[in-house]
Amino acid sequence: MDFKSLFSFLEKLTKNNSKDWMDAHRDEYEKVRDAYIEWLNNMDIKLAEIDEDYYHTTGKKAINRINNNLLYHPNKPTYKDHFGAGLDKRPKTSDFYIHLGVNECFLAGGFYRPKAEFLKSIRDAIDYNGEVLKEIIEQPQFQKLFGGLMEDEKLKTSPKGFSKDHPHIELLRHKSFAAHRPISRKQVLSKDFDELVIETYQAMLQFRRYLNKAVTV
Incomplete structure (x- = not known):
């Protein structure tokens, strides 16, 4: 295109x-x-x-x-001021989002400010096996492309029902569970853009699968 x-x-x-x-x-x-x-x-x-x-x-x-x-x-x-689109858009799960705009372009996935039902399910999953999510987020490729979880507001204290001494309290305090890769217009216009999109999708796959399992199981 x-x-x-x-x-x-x-x-x-x-x-x-x-x-x-x-x-x-x-x-x-x-x-x-x-x-x-x-x-x-x-x-x-x-x-x-x-x-x-x-x-x-x-x-x-x-x-x-x-x-x-x-x-x-x-x-x-x-x-x-942008064209946005979500691929791999299974109902009631996170999609793979592509944002091409005047002021910013990025690729993202996960849940940004999810509704209370989904947020509770994700926190319950973290309570059960948060070490799995932490391991995914700390992988070198994930850190290189996304820098960890997308920056957003966090609770100042522990969520209701969780101790402030919980081993995964820093994860539990998040209000959004999304990964975000900023890209430049030059990258979008390059002949390798399709490969960049595929690379990003693959790097985010384990993360999105963890979240999708959390909200559907």
């Missing part, structure tokens, strides 16, 4: 963020969106080849709406 066109469109949209502008440039938007969906379809096939448990996700199902939800966030612009 021509990712230059994707970034070019997003830059223009960010400077002219209105329904009138979007309506006037609908053809350009649909051309970029359709090309991105096709790229996602190809990536879906590639990831399925390296992961026997991969959940097939078409580009149309993977891609997020470009409209902001103004009902809940009335102060946000009408449109997002």
